Amino acid sequence: MNNKVSKNFTPRPHVFKMLPSFKTPLLSLFILSLLLSPSAAVPTTTVGFTYSPAPNSPPPEHVVTALQSLKIPAVRLLNPSPTLVRAFSYSNISLLLTVPNYLVGSFASNRSAATLWVYNNVLPFHPRARISLISVGSDVITSPTSGGSDPSAAVVPAMQNLHRALNDLGIRTVSVSTTFSFINVITTAFPPSSAEFQEPVSSLIIRPVLQFLEETNSSLLVNVYPYNVYRLHGEIPVGFALFQEGPFNFRDDVVTAVRYHNLFDMMIDAVIAAMAVSGYENVPLIVTETGWPSDGSNYEHVNNGVRDAEESQLYAEMYLQGLVSHLKSGLGTPLRKEGVSEAYIYQLFDESETKQQSNLSSAQGEITGQYWGVMYTNMSMKYNINFDSADRNSRKLGVLVPSIHLLWLLSMLVLASSLS
Ligand SMILES: *[C@@H]1O[C@H](CO)[C@@H](O)[C@H](O)[C@H]1NC(C)=O
């Protein structure tokens, strides 16, 4: 497990390469169409939490009540069980369920296994529990091969079998997808327009997955952690990762003439650009995990170890409030005006309380000593976050700058007419 983590976080020299280039005509066409399209009012992102019950956390029914009083509209269950899904009945909280990686092989080889899982975890509660999407595995490309079956080779057949199993049982409102981790599938974060999916997983897995998603109207699911990119790149100002305004808190993408005011948007647009290069730029995007830990022990190599717990807690609060306000603003990202459709904060309770649960498939799940929870087990919030806030005024530039060519053209026209 530790091996896996260190592998995941090996700095990749090309992550911040500065050589923008349009990889394919598809991408240029896509960006051109964006620049020419009028920007319309867009729906805001649904923001929810990832929830895995901890041995000492309150019963699921109480957690559901707390989530309802916080007006949380969506929850992602990493390790769903019938008891857990049942607790959400009549709550009107939409659910994203994740099939554990160890089941992916059997789903692929045997549709009855998928049907059985639906029988146990979905059918008895549908539609009183609002299950919206099922992710077949999480980060399967890094999942170790077990018992002769490689979950990454099995993921597309497994998704197809689950989709058919749901259809056979008359369940047509539940989409099927699988979850990737940004850091394991995207070649570069900067400039976003030069991002692509890494080979060989791109041809072997991601394109077939995207084709399935397009055919079935489903969404691409990606874990996006600005925290990890920030940790790997000392040159990134922390404010840029934390949605703070500041003199150095921006990065320009010279290819698209877009100025980015936060690392999150940059990473989202890297995914959008990679999708465009693959020819699937219209598949909706859901951020299945994002967050910031409140424990300082992992900042050591960032700033000579001079971070304390209080500061980490403050950073976590800044990140989460910045994220929520940004997502609720409806501004989207420069390359995707409608933004991500849903985003799940990782996670409800601290890792230290949930790590006893084996088989948690999250990339973050294996990092010990980090505290990603937003709620104490007594169900009071760790942070003071306003989930209703919409930051409509800040970062207006994020919307204007993508049309900079048009603005330039317009200003030339205005200038010309004022001179004549
Ligand atoms: C249930 O949630 C949906 C979307 O989150 C919302 O549009 C709807 O009004 C809610 N219904 C009730 C009864 O609260």
Ligand SMILES: *[C@@H]1O[C@H](CO)[C@@H](O)[C@H](O)[C@H]1NC(C)=O
């Ligand atoms: C297929 O899955 C079902 C349900 O889990 C199981 O009963 C059956 O034995 C499996 N068949 C094969 C060939 O593995």
Ligand SMILES: *[C@@H]1O[C@H](CO)[C@@H](O)[C@H](O)[C@H]1NC(C)=O
């Ligand atoms: C996909 O969604 C669109 C709009 O939500 C709908 O018009 C279309 O019929 C759907 N297609 C399938 C195959 O469900």
Ligand SMILES: *[C@@H]1O[C@H](CO)[C@@H](O)[C@H](O)[C@H]1NC(C)=O
């Ligand atoms: C964890 O995964 C193993 C297979 O790798 C499985 O046998 C076991 O039942 C799983 N445990 C839980 C708690 O789901």
Ligand SMILES: *[C@@H]1O[C@H](CO)[C@@H](O)[C@H](O)[C@H]1NC(C)=O
């Ligand atoms: C909940 O637990 C936290 C941490 O243990 C503590 O700081 C907080 O005061 C508790 N809140 C209530 C309402 O008991």
